[in-house]
Amino acid sequence: AQRVTQPEKLLSVFKGAPVELKCNYSYSGSPELFWYVQYSRQRLQLLLRHISRESIKGFTADLNKGETSFHLKKPFAQEEDSAMYYCALSDAGGYQKVTFGTGTKLQVIP
Amino acid sequence: SAVISQKPSRDICQRGTSLTIQCQVDSQVTMMFWYRQQPGQSLTLIATANQGSEATYESGFVIDKFPISRPNLTFSTLTVSNMSPEDSSIYLCSVESSNYGYTFGSGTRLTVV
Numbered sequence: 001a002q003r004v005t006q007p008e009k010l011l012s013v014f015k016g017a018p019v020e021l022k023c024n025y026s027y028s029g030s031p032e033l034f035w036y037v038q039y040s041r042q043r044l045q046l047l048l049r050h051i052s053r054e055s056i057k058g059f060t061a062d063l064n065k066g067e068t069s070f071h072l073k074k075p076f077a078q079e080e081d082s083a084m085y086y087c088a089l090s091d092a093g094g095y096q097k098v099t100f101g102t103g104t105k106l107q108v109i110p
Numbered sequence: 111s112a113v114i115s116q117k118p119s120r121d122i123c124q125r126g127t128s129l130t131i132q133c134q135v136d137s138q139v140t141m142m143f144w145y146r147q148q149p150g151q152s153l154t155l156i157a158t159a160n161q162g163s164e165a166t167y168e169s170g171f172v173i174d175k176f177p178i179s180r181p182n183l184t185f186s187t188l189t190v191s192n193m194s195p196e197d198s199s200i201y202l203c204s205v206e207s208s209n210y211g212y213t214f215g216s217g218t219r220l221t222v223v
Contacts, residue, residue: 034211034212043214043215043216043217044153044202044214044217045213045214046111046207046211046212046213049211086152086153088212097143097155097158097168098143098155098204098212099155100152100153100154101152102151102152103152
């Protein structure tokens with residue numbers, strides 16, 4: 001079974017401080033990992049996916065298969081980063097259901 | 111990526127009634143997914159809808175309660191039937207977009223009174 005764990009419901013950091021949103025997963029197959037973000041009053045949208053190895057809005061995430069983790073990081077938090085962040089997993093074969101973590105609310109304090 | 115129009119955006123319904131949620135996609139997609147997000151919880155997949163075949167439901171969800179239609183490759187509906195207050199949730203549709211992420215509708219906030 002697929003499972004995604006985000007241990008923190010709320011993460012508060014000061015503006016300019018580093019951010020790390022934790023995500024661990026459990027999956028026996030070949031996983032594809034995503035981070036989704038939902039800003040206040042906006043729809044859920046894709047932030048980044050591990051296979052693209054991109055940095056979006058200063059965020060990066062590295063898939064660590066040994067630790068089964070996909071933590072989201074940003075060196076310097078900005079106020080506009082305040083949002084709900086969901087880690088998600090699907091099978092790398094495509095067209096598979098996506099399993100979401102419970103989400104972490106990031107609050108950047110000015 | 112695909113653009114999804116979902117409606118209604120919110121509704122308040124009496125228990126025992128039904129509500130149909132619509133999702134329109136601006137491009138043809140093979141699969142559409144319906145999710146539920148209960149208050150304070152994560153998104154849970156209800157079912158996967160293919161055009162021309164019956165939807166595939168996840169454990170804990172049944173067709174009688176959540177009938178789904180998929181008449182063509184750009185449209186789907188989810189009906190929440192015989193509603194109770196426990197059905198109060200946000201319901202979202204989703205499709206797989208060209209960059210292999212998933213695009214979501216804006217959601218339908220349902221309150222059952």
